[in-house]
Amino acid sequence: MSGLGLVLSIAKTALFAQRHGIDVTAHNIANVNTPSYSRQSPVMEAKEPVSYGGVLLGQGVDTTDVVRTTDQFVEDQLMQQKSCLLSSKEMEGYMQILEGLFNENSETSISVMLAEFWNLWHDISNHPAGAAERTALYQHGILLSRQFNNLEAELTELETNLTSAVNVGVERINEITREIADINIKIVGVEAAKVANDLRDKRTGLVSELSGYIDVKTFEQSNGSLTIITAKGCVLVQGSDSYDLEMGGVTGDRVTWQSSGSAHVDLTDYLTKGNLGGWLAMRDEVIAKYKLDLNALAKEFISAINHQHTQGVGLHLFEPGSTLAGTYQTSTDLDDLDFGNEIQFVANGFKLWIEDRTVPANPVMNSVSVDLSGLNGSSTLSNLATAINNQITAAGLTGVTAGVSGDAVTFTSGSDYALGFSEDTSNILGALGVNTFFQGVGAGSMSVNTVLNDKDYIAAAQIEADGSYASGDNTNALAIADLQYTSMGISQWTCDRINGNTEGTVTTTIEHYYHSMVSSIGITSESISRGREYNEVMVNKLGEIRDSISAVSLDEEMTNLIKFQHAYTAAAKLISVSDEMLETLLSMK
Incomplete structure (x- = not known):
C-alpha cells in the first residue's frame, strides 16, 4: 500500500494508538484513589516499514502492550516493613493496657497496698491486743489478696483476648x-x-x-x-x-x-x-513473663508471711475440742505439696504445745519437739501424722491427735486441751498450711486463711520457751513487719517463644521486686514504641518511593491526556487532508 491509501492507514493506526493512550490515562485517573493500584502506561511501537519505489515507508504505530509501573524490590521492602509496623503497633497498644494494670499511682496498686500491709503489722505491734488493729489487718489482707487475684485475672483475660484475636x-x-x-x-x-x-x-x-x-x-x-x-x-x-x-x-x-x-x-x-506476630509475642512472651513474675512474687510473699506467722500465737491458743486443718493438700507425698520443696527434714522440726485444762484453775502447758529427720519428701501425710502421734505418746502427752482428712493434715484437740505452735525450723507448718496467715500458692489463688475469721488467731505474739505467752506480746508482729526489709530469693522469668521460658532467681525484697517489675514493663513499652516509630518512618519513606514509581499523579495524567488528545486531533487531521487530496485527485480531468 502506498500513496493516499498509506496515509489513511497510518492515520487509522494513529487514531487507535492515541485512543488507547486516552483509555489508559482515563483508567489511571479513575483509579487514582484505588489501594494497591499501579499506574499503567501504553507501550507504542512504530510498525514495520514497507518498501515502495526503493524507499522504505513507515506504516504508522501499534499499541503493543499496557504495562504496570512497579519496582518489585521496593514493593517487597514496603511489605516487610508494614508487617513489622503492624506487629509493633499491636504490641504497643497492649503494652499501654499492661502499664495501666500496673499503675503505681493508683491507690489500689499492689505497691501501695503492700506498704499499707506492712504499716498495719506495725500498728498491731504497737497494740497487739487491739481489736480495731486486728480487724483492719484482716480486712486489708483480704483486699490485698483480691488485688493480686484481680491483677492475675486481668492478665489471663488479656491472654484470652489475644488468643481470640489470633483466631x-x-x-x-x-x-x-x-x-x-x-x-x-x-x-x-x-x-x-x-x-x-x-x-x-x-x-x-x-x-x-x-x-x-x-x-x-x-x-x-x-x-x-x-x-x-x-x-x-x-x-x-x-x-x-x-x-x-x-x-x-x-x-x-x-x-x-x-x-x-x-x-x-x-x-x-x-x-x-x-498482627499475629505482635499478638503472639504479647501473649507468649510479654504477658507470660509478667504473669509468671507476679505469681512468683505472690508465692514468695505468701511463703514468707506464712512461715513467720507459724512461729507465733494469737491472743489465745487454738481452743479445746477443735480441729485445725492445713490449707495445702496432697494425695501423694510431701514433695507434692505446693510448698513441699521448702520443707527441711530436721531433728527439731517444730514445737507442738498442748495446754492441759482438765483442772481449769491450774492449766498445765507442755510441749513436744517434733523430730522430722525420719521423714523425707517421699513420705506421705499419713507417715507425718503417725510420726507426730508417736512422738506425742513418747513424750507422755495426750489430748492432741494428728490425722489426715481430705488430703490435708489435721490437728484435733480433746475437750480439755488447747494447742499451739512455735519454733518451726523445718517450714513444715507453712507447707501444710497450719497456723498461717494466707492460703493459696500464687496471685490467682491467694486469700486470707479462713481460720483468721476469728481475728484473735492473728499471731502477733510468740510462745516462750517456758510455755508462757501474753496478749501484749508483739514479738511475732515485729518479725512479720520486718519482712518488708528482708531480701529473699524470688523467681524471675525470661520468656522466649523459640528458646522456651527460663527461670532465674533474684535476691531482693518483696517491694523492690514489684517496683522492678513495673520498671521493666515501662522499659519494654518504651522499646516497643521506639520500634514502632522506626518502622513507621521506614514505611513512610518506602511508601513515598513506591508512590513516586507507581502512584497515579493527576498532574502527569492531565499532561498525558492533553498530549494524546492533540495527537488524536492531528491523526484526525491526516484523514481530513487525505480526503481533500482524494477529492483533488478525482476532480482532475
Whole structure:
C-alpha cells in the first residue's frame, strides 16, 4: 500500500494508538484513589516499514502492550516493613493496657497496698491486743489478696483476648490465601495472551494485607502465578491451591499449618511479624513473663508471711475440742505439696504445745519437739501424722491427735486441751498450711486463711520457751513487719517463644521486686514504641518511593491526556487532508 491509501492507514493506526493512550490515562485517573493500584502506561511501537519505489515507508504505530509501573524490590521492602509496623503497633497498644494494670499511682496498686500491709503489722505491734488493729489487718489482707487475684485475672483475660484475636486473624488469612489462589487461576488464563495488570494489582493488595497478619515470602512462577510461603517454609499458596492455618494444639491456642496430608506443623513460635506476630509475642512472651513474675512474687510473699506467722500465737491458743486443718493438700507425698520443696527434714522440726485444762484453775502447758529427720519428701501425710502421734505418746502427752482428712493434715484437740505452735525450723507448718496467715500458692489463688475469721488467731505474739505467752506480746508482729526489709530469693522469668521460658532467681525484697517489675514493663513499652516509630518512618519513606514509581499523579495524567488528545486531533487531521487530496485527485480531468 502506498500513496493516499498509506496515509489513511497510518492515520487509522494513529487514531487507535492515541485512543488507547486516552483509555489508559482515563483508567489511571479513575483509579487514582484505588489501594494497591499501579499506574499503567501504553507501550507504542512504530510498525514495520514497507518498501515502495526503493524507499522504505513507515506504516504508522501499534499499541503493543499496557504495562504496570512497579519496582518489585521496593514493593517487597514496603511489605516487610508494614508487617513489622503492624506487629509493633499491636504490641504497643497492649503494652499501654499492661502499664495501666500496673499503675503505681493508683491507690489500689499492689505497691501501695503492700506498704499499707506492712504499716498495719506495725500498728498491731504497737497494740497487739487491739481489736480495731486486728480487724483492719484482716480486712486489708483480704483486699490485698483480691488485688493480686484481680491483677492475675486481668492478665489471663488479656491472654484470652489475644488468643481470640489470633483466631480471627487466622480465619482472615485463610480467606485471603483462597482469594489469591483464585486470582492465580485467572492470571494464568489471561496471561496466555497479555499481562493481567489489574488482576496483578488486586493480588498485590491481597498479599500486602496478608503480610499485615503474618510473615510471608512470595515467588512468582513463569506462568504468572504466585507462590507464598510463611514460617518454617510452610506453603500458603501454590498455583491454584491454598493451604489453611488452624487453631490447634492441646489447649487450642496454637497456630498450626496443615498440608494436603494429615500432618500439622506448629508455627506459633515462629510467627514474628504482622498482627499475629505482635499478638503472639504479647501473649507468649510479654504477658507470660509478667504473669509468671507476679505469681512468683505472690508465692514468695505468701511463703514468707506464712512461715513467720507459724512461729507465733494469737491472743489465745487454738481452743479445746477443735480441729485445725492445713490449707495445702496432697494425695501423694510431701514433695507434692505446693510448698513441699521448702520443707527441711530436721531433728527439731517444730514445737507442738498442748495446754492441759482438765483442772481449769491450774492449766498445765507442755510441749513436744517434733523430730522430722525420719521423714523425707517421699513420705506421705499419713507417715507425718503417725510420726507426730508417736512422738506425742513418747513424750507422755495426750489430748492432741494428728490425722489426715481430705488430703490435708489435721490437728484435733480433746475437750480439755488447747494447742499451739512455735519454733518451726523445718517450714513444715507453712507447707501444710497450719497456723498461717494466707492460703493459696500464687496471685490467682491467694486469700486470707479462713481460720483468721476469728481475728484473735492473728499471731502477733510468740510462745516462750517456758510455755508462757501474753496478749501484749508483739514479738511475732515485729518479725512479720520486718519482712518488708528482708531480701529473699524470688523467681524471675525470661520468656522466649523459640528458646522456651527460663527461670532465674533474684535476691531482693518483696517491694523492690514489684517496683522492678513495673520498671521493666515501662522499659519494654518504651522499646516497643521506639520500634514502632522506626518502622513507621521506614514505611513512610518506602511508601513515598513506591508512590513516586507507581502512584497515579493527576498532574502527569492531565499532561498525558492533553498530549494524546492533540495527537488524536492531528491523526484526525491526516484523514481530513487525505480526503481533500482524494477529492483533488478525482476532480482532475
